[in-house]
Amino acid sequence: MSKARILIVEDEWIIATNLSSTLEDLGYEVTSVVLSGEDAIKHAEAERPTLVLMDITLRGQMDGVAAADAIKELYDIPVVYLTSNTDEATFERVKDSESFGYIIKPFEKMELKYAIEMAVYKHKMENVVKEKTRQLEELNKNLEIRVKEEIEKGLQKEHLLIHQSKLVSMGEMMVAISHQWRQPLNVIGLLVQDLEEAFEFGEISKKYVTEMTRDSMAQLNLMSKTITDFRDFFKPSGEKSHFSVKAAIQECISLIKLQYENNQIYIDFVAQNVNVGARALSDSPRISEITIFSYPEEYKQVLLNLIINARDAIREKRRRDFFSMGYRGEISISLTDQRDSVVVEVKDNGPGISAGVIDRVFEPYFTTKEDGIGIGLYMSKIIIENHMGGKLYVASSESGAKFTVEIMK
Template sequence: MNESLARYVGMSSEELIGRSFYAFLHPGDREATINTIESLSGQNPSAVTENRAVLPDGSERRHQWTHSALFDADGKLVEYQSVGRDITESRQSEERIRQLANEQRVILDSVAIGIAYLKNRKFVWANPAFERICGYERGEYQGQDTRILYADDFDYERIGREGYARIASGASYTTEVKVVRKDGTLIWMNLTGRAVNPESPADGSIWLFQDITDRKRSEEALRERTHQLEGLTRDLEKMVEDEIAMRVKNEQILVQQSKMAAMGEMLGAIAHQWRQPLNALGLIVQNLKDAYTYGELDRDYLERTVQKSMAQIQHMSKTIDDFRDFFQPDKEKIVFDTMQALGNVLSLFSAQLAANDISFRLTCHTHRRTFRNVADIAACADKTARGFRNEFEHVMLNLINNARDAILEKRGAGKAADQGSMHFDFFSGEGKIMIKASDNGGGIAPDVIGRVFEPYFTTKGPAKGTGLGLYMSKVIIEEHMGGKLFAENDAGGAVFTIELPQAGVKHG
């Protein structure tokens, strides 16, 4: 024995002399090792064994021994010589490598993505996922060119040109391409490749194969659906545009019809307004004839007569101007006084209301002032709104006409006192104007009050109403002026409430 063995087992050479070599062998390996050594002969003088060894300190190691038997000239055994080395770490490393290889094999066999190892664009190895995706049996693709996967030469050459140039630079290459399965069916594949060693192309490359056919079908279906939806959107936009155009046209027709109805009411009001001045002019002309007959027609009398006649004519001319202004369309929205706007409408109807024994009262609750004559109505900065003044006056005209008709209808049925009345109450605060228009005409029937703002709905009959007045009033207040208009009943009759955004400066 040499000193190396003594140091290895932790004993001196003297202590080892006389001890059996087999004493250091693991009991489980001892018999096999003895049999190997004793089987050595002149024809088979050497052998190698690998066994476990138990050292004096109790530790266990793995050894590899080379045994040689020496014979004399007569073939008689002289001695055995054994040379050993510790292979414990080597075997542990080999075992760990085997474990890692098994783990890698399990992983590669388990992943859903196909993996292939290629050299010179030929298959060397592929995992089960690749075989399943492409429809091949185990190993039947090995050694074949990757051209078997491509639907045409174009993609095969493109990837050979683009892909291999990129992986040679050390980068990865990814593309999407149609692939032919073994049975001839086409599928979409996402390919990703990378060189094993960019500096040595001969070492080959690793490629990942992911079936994206379902995704491609979904994308195609999505594109088709998107195309359909875009078509539907265009059709819907056209339908909306046509509907809006039709609505605008219908609304213009309704506005025109409403204006014509209002014009009829205005003509009736003008007739009442002109009746008194025409009677006065008739008397003036008659008096002029009498004055001539009785010799009273001098210069002074003629001048007084002309002045009286011109006063009546100017009153009639003003009525025409008011009528024209009422129907003159506004070109832009302005800030206007809602109380004075109502006063303008009442001035046109004052004679008609008086002729029907209907009074009115306008009250500004902010300043606690009440007006019963048109000429007395004063402006109030707290009651200013922004919009088309003529449209607002049109709304008030409709409310006055409805109140007058209700009062007259109730009076004709013998259900009301002789005196009719209309009240217009103005409030302001918190950035809003509120106008309550009420009358003593008996109110709106409960079963129809929810329909009074519908177009063409009327309770007056076709001879008296068009059913457009309240509908247009709601459109003007809510859509054109950003306010609200609603109806209810109180003890005396109908109450129409208008709410508008307040414009102008508040005054205390």
């Protein structure tokens, strides 16, 4: 070990002188010899020795134990006691002071050497442990910060993906609106053309104007309702609320039904209540009472994603079986009121999902569609399982795919 610098605190001068000589013979450097606890503190501050050899009984108002406590607290310098007092009370005080050694006078030269070496080594190891503890605490603190930052990044990414998924859904809805508006716009166009012809032939009468106004307003109200449905479908709902599951499904269907039927894709909605042991139609009053406490907007977004996915599966089957005849695209939606949960299943009669793909359908940015971006099903699973505490899973067969949404009551 390196040469230790030692401060001697001993009020008997002859003993102090002999102790100083012994230490020098052992290869140590004696920084000072002081007689009181007050002087020991002053010299410890000025000289910063490696170790202090401290007599317990000293001159002045401060004894060795009090001086050792102060030196340890202020300067973190280890103290080894030298004393002829071996009574129990003195030993208990020394033990409570967390000293690094206790040598009873008179002592042997090598006994002193071993006590000093052990005290210096023990203090060194304590400092190593303190530093490692400090580094570990700093690492834990930094780790907590990093974890918090990564969680924040993950939440930001998740919100961004939800927003992106919603934009995709809004795009689908805009296409649906264009289909739903085409028919009333055609009717209004025909009425305007008829108005011009009626004027030329003098057929405009009070009855004619009344009927034209009625028919035109009917078409305009239909278009206005479409806009209202679209607005309500994407109305922000930042807080949980009780909402009807049946109504949520019907809202999704009403927005896209006409567009899908124009493309020979038909949606069938059936509801049942297993609690009463009998099948119920979708217009059953009991089924209309099924509510859950969650996020209605996000729930409808998931349903819409699943319906769109079913539509795309049907389109894919038509593309593969281009020459097949009599194929009717069908999407079946079932609502089941179970004892502890509300279950919605969305089935299609598309080609199904292959075994090599089915385990990846919920992965972000994974898609088998040529124009897909692969976030619809991923975000649907995040919404149902992370935000709503439910389950979303998929099954497949030769007759098509089935996605199941389960929300606990």
